[in-house]
Amino acid sequence: MSATRLLVLGIVRGYGRAHGYRVGNDLLAWGADEWANVKWGSIYHALHSLTEGGFLLDHNDVPTRTEYELTERGEHEFMKLLRDAIRRPQPRPDLLGAALALLPSLPRAEAIALLRERLAAQEAARDKAHAQVEALVDPPHVRELFGLWEHNADSAAEWTHGIIARLEAGAYPMAGEPRSPGKPGSWHDLVFPPHPPR
Template identity: 80%
Template structure:
């Protein structure tokens, strides 16, 4: 899965229609060049590829500028990528970062359910790594690897529990709720 694909689809979805410069400006203003390794070239490549794959429509109404719009297939792909990134722990932080950036696109109950799946997977990973730490003999330094996995999964589980609690108490407007930025085309026009 590509965090860039998820982010590009999400930004186009958020605005309803957006040009490449707007997509790139938003992503870079969020620091996605650092946490998701998003670069200008990867943004334009993703826009071309997503258009070729039928996830975006391109519009050349303004000379020298191409605007993009999500198709039905694009909405389905966005939802698939978002839900997978939220539910499945991955050692790469760019995927959960992309999912968090697009979190309000989901109804609250869906987000909580997906995060509970993530939590269960993290707890299982933590428990497995703990058993490996306790049962490992030779070479002894490899135990550190399992300790790292245990610690990483435990920290991820703790953070996930906290996010679930915040969502359950009503933090952050989610899709279908007042003031939610989660509806397609609902993002304010800032440029």
């Protein structure tokens, strides 16, 4: 799964209709070029391939400016990618980063349930790595590798516990709640802060 694909669908969905430059500006303002390796070329490639695949509809109402809108198929794909990115831990952080940027697209109860699936997978990975550390005899230095995996999984599980608790306490307006940016076409009044200087 591609973080760029999820992000592009999510931004077009957020605005209801958006041109490529706006999609790219938002992604670069979020720093996605650093944490998801998003580049201008990959954005326009994603827009083109998503349109070819029937996930986006292109509009050429203004000469030299194409705007994109999610199709019903695109909405289904977006939600599928978002749910998978939340529930399934991946070695790279870009999919989780994309999912967190778009988290309010889900109802609160569903987001919490998906995060609980993620937590169970992280705890299982931690326990497996711990068992490998304990069982290893030779070569002894490989314990460091299993120890790293155990530490990473434990830290990830601790973070997941935290976001679940914050959501359960009512943090962030989620889909279906007042002021939620999760409804398609609801982003027109949002002002995203600029990415910190590098």
